[in-house]
Amino acid sequence: MAIANNDWIEVFQRRLGTNALGPAERDAVAQAYVGSRAFRRGETIVGEGNTDEPLHLLKRGWAARVCMLEVGGRQITDFVLPGELCDLSRLNGSFGGALAITQVNVALLDRSAVLRAIESYPKLGLALLRLALSEQATLREWLLCLGQRETREHLAHLLCELHERLRRAGMAADHEFDLPLTQEQIAEAMGITPVHTNRVLQGLRKDGIISLDQRRLTIHQPAQLKNIGEFDASYLTA
Amino acid sequence: MAIANNDWIEVFQRRLGTNALGPAERDAVAQAYVGSRAFRRGETIVGEGNTDEPLHLLKRGWAARVCMLEVGGRQITDFVLPGELCDLSRLNGSFGGALAITQVNVALLDRSAVLRAIESYPKLGLALLRLALSEQATLREWLLCLGQRETREHLAHLLCELHERLRRAGMAADHEFDLPLTQEQIAEAMGITPVHTNRVLQGLRKDGIISLDQRRLTIHQPAQLKNIGEFDASYLTA
DNA sequence: CGTTCCCTTGACACCGATCAACTCTGGTGG
DNA sequence: CCACCAGAGTTGATCGGTGTCAAGGGAACG
Numbered sequence: 001m002a003i004a005n006n007d008w009i010e011v012f013q014r015r016l017g018t019n020a021l022g023p024a025e026r027d028a029v030a031q032a033y034v035g036s037r038a039f040r041r042g043e044t045i046v047g048e049g050n051t052d053e054p055l056h057l058l059k060r061g062w063a064a065r066v067c068m069l070e071v072g073g074r075q076i077t078d079f080v081l082p083g084e085l086c087d088l089s090r091l092n093g094s095f096g097g098a099l100a101i102t103q104v105n106v107a108l109l110d111r112s113a114v115l116r117a118i119e120s121y122p123k124l125g126l127a128l129l130r131l132a133l134s135e136q137a138t139l140r141e142w143l144l145c146l147g148q149r150e151t152r153e154h155l156a157h158l159l160c161e162l163h164e165r166l167r168r169a170g171m172a173a174d175h176e177f178d179l180p181l182t183q184e185q186i187a188e189a190m191g192i193t194p195v196h197t198n199r200v201l202q203g204l205r206k207d208g209i210i211s212l213d214q215r216r217l218t219i220h221q222p223a224q225l226k227n228i229g230e231f232d233a234s235y236l237t238a
Numbered sequence: 239m240a241i242a243n244n245d246w247i248e249v250f251q252r253r254l255g256t257n258a259l260g261p262a263e264r265d266a267v268a269q270a271y272v273g274s275r276a277f278r279r280g281e282t283i284v285g286e287g288n289t290d291e292p293l294h295l296l297k298r299g300w301a302a303r304v305c306m307l308e309v310g311g312r313q314i315t316d317f318v319l320p321g322e323l324c325d326l327s328r329l330n331g332s333f334g335g336a337l338a339i340t341q342v343n344v345a346l347l348d349r350s351a352v353l354r355a356i357e358s359y360p361k362l363g364l365a366l367l368r369l370a371l372s373e374q375a376t377l378r379e380w381l382l383c384l385g386q387r388e389t390r391e392h393l394a395h396l397l398c399e400l401h402e403r404l405r406r407a408g409m410a411a412d413h414e415f416d417l418p419l420t421q422e423q424i425a426e427a428m429g430i431t432p433v434h435t436n437r438v439l440q441g442l443r444k445d446g447i448i449s450l451d452q453r454r455l456t457i458h459q460p461a462q463l464k465n466i467g468e469f470d471a472s473y474l475t476a
Numbered sequence: 477c478g479t480t481c482c483c484t485t486g487a488c489a490c491c492g493a494t495c496a497a498c499t500c501t502g503g504t505g506g
Numbered sequence: 507c508c509a510c511c512a513g514a515g516t517t518g519a520t521c522g523g524t525g526t527c528a529a530g531g532g533a534a535c536g
Contacts, residue, residue, distance in 0.1 A: 065378075067378055067379070067381070067382040069382065069386050069387070069468065070468055072386060072387075073385070073386035074386070075381055075382045075385040075386050077377075077378045077381045077382070078378075088371065089371050089374055089375060091367065091368070091371060092367075092368045092371035092372060092375075092475050092476055093371075093372070093375060093472070093473065093475025093476065094472070094475075095374075095375045095378060095473050095475075096378055115364075118360060118363065118364050118367070119360045119361065119364065120360065121360065122356060122357045122358065122359065122360040122363050123357065125356065125360050125363030125364050125367055126353075126356050126357065126363050128367055129329065129330075129356070129363055129366055129367045129370055130329070130330045132367055132370040132371055132374060133326065133327050133329060133330035133331075133370055134330060134331070135374060136327055136333075136370060136373060136374055136377060137327060137330075137331060137333045139315075139374060139377040139378065139381065140303070140305055140315045140316075140333060140334055140377065141305070142381055143305070143313055143315045143377065143380055143381060143384065143429075144305040144307065144313045144315070146381065146384040146385055146429060147311070147313040147384055147426075147428070147429025148307050148310060148311035148312070148313050148429060149307070149310075150523090151523080151524085182481090182482065182483090183482075183483070183484095184482080188385075190385070191381075191384060191385025191386060192524070192525085193524070193525055193526080194482090194483090195484085195485090195524090195525075195526080195527095196523090196524055196525075198483065198484060198485085199484090199485090199524090202484085202485095214533095230307065230308055234331070234332070235331065235333050237330050237331025237332075237333075238330055238331065388491090389491085389492080420513090420514065420515090421514075421515065422514080430492070430493085431492075431493060431494080432514090432515090433492090433493080433494080433495095433516090433517090434491090434492055434493075436515065436516060436517085437492090437516090437517085439515095440516080440517095
């Protein structure tokens with residue numbers, strides 16, 4: 001079907017770690033490719049519920065995984081950066097959806113082809129297992145933030161985490177980066193209201209620790225920020 | 239080293255789904271067995287940090303995965319029931335620890351032997367990937383609870399989740415089960431204080447929805463409880 | 477030049493944290 | 507048999523962090 005434009009594999013490999021896949025695994029994954037697609041800011045990439053859609057591998061941009069309450073609220077459970085799958089969880093059951101934070105490009109991978117590739121190439125299964133465990137670690141850290149940290153600490157931690165992950169993806173400078181989130185989206189990730197997000201952000205600004213203008217974040221006092229958020233990057237493995 | 243007492247494999251297989259492992263995978267896992275161990279209520283099964291300890295597969299009892307703040311609090315991120323691994327995440331990096339909620343028996347599996355088995359038997363890797371994704375789904379649901387649900391709803395949801403998981407493990411009757419958690423531990427799972435846990439529990443009791451005496455929970459109005467917690471078991475896949 | 481989205485700020489109410497005291501149970505030792 | 511003690515559960519009073527409601531400002535865009 002699709003002409004194999006395999007630039008996305010590089011991105012995928014970068015995320016998994018350069019040695020995670022050998023040439024055979026690379027090829028096997030490449031053969032699951034069934035096309036590409038673009039989404040605009042705010043669009044739904046994957047809806048909730050278990051569908052037969054292909055898997056969405058993020059080539060470019062930011063996405064967020066979301067879980068919704070029937071009535072009340074929406075929770076962002078995770079951000080998806082290039083080289084990660086928006087819907088790895090669909091390999092098992094179903095859960096949650098994904099939405100585009102920025103303009104986004106994804107590679108579409110046929111789900112059953114991926115499953116077949118895993119059954120033939122154990123290193124691929126192991127690489128995906130590691131990816132899933134890495135996501136688990138982030139989810140646990142978010143639970144810790146939501147349950148135990150105070151809001152100011154939580155926000156500081158979130159900013160540190162995003163900075164570090166973006167840095168590893170080659171998308172952040174030493175002390176600044178593009179933060180395409182609206183305050184409402186930050187709120188949905190932190191389980192608070194947009195109004196309160198604003199106030200806590202103001203607090204960090206007032207103390208000269210960060211500035212945030214036009215979706216550009218600058219960290220003036222990195223050590224302070226890490227300190228406030230008790231940020232220790234060691235959970236961001238692989 | 240150890241005499242192969244392989245009753246734990248049955249428990250493991252029950253959790254993974256009966257068809258997840260074939261005879262070859264079974265044997266491969268069995269060969270990673272290096273012994274068994276028991277822990278008493280309250281003991282630490284796995285400490286935080288990345289060690290070379292073997293993996294701990296829960297044969298009997300309840301455990302909890304915990305993440306700690308340097309100062310302040312501790313968050314229970316997940317409960318571990320029989321057939322699950324206390325420290326699957328150690329296959330990748332490290333993260334968090336595990337503690338015994340009840341008297342607990344675990345099978346010890348050599349970590350590198352498990353890794354070798356995965357590299358030889360892709361179905362094993364896939365089964366563990368599915369297990370990890372199932373854990374992810376629970377973590378996401380917990381994030382939704384912590385971030386978006388009110389405390390009463392959160393507690394109702396937690397009780398429903400435990401009931402359903404215990405039922406699947408053959409450890410719960412239709413409307414009652416042993417809940418070995420102290421109110422303090424429930425609080426650590428929900429990110430609230432023990433005092434408040436008590437009050438919310440009283441609320442559910444006062445409304446005749448549940449009763450909880452001597453670590454035995456009875457659900458008098460199951461439909462009501464599910465309704466309050468907006469509980470939908472579909473995320474508990476595999 | 478109006479509309480829309482996002483950010484910002486103020487006033488007020490309330491949920492849940494904190495502090496403190498008391499009960500109840502089971503276990504231990506005199 | 508009773509005294510004591512530790513751990514868990516219960517309840518009340520008070521305080522503060524966040525949610526809620528409301529209004530306004532500023533930038534981007536047609």
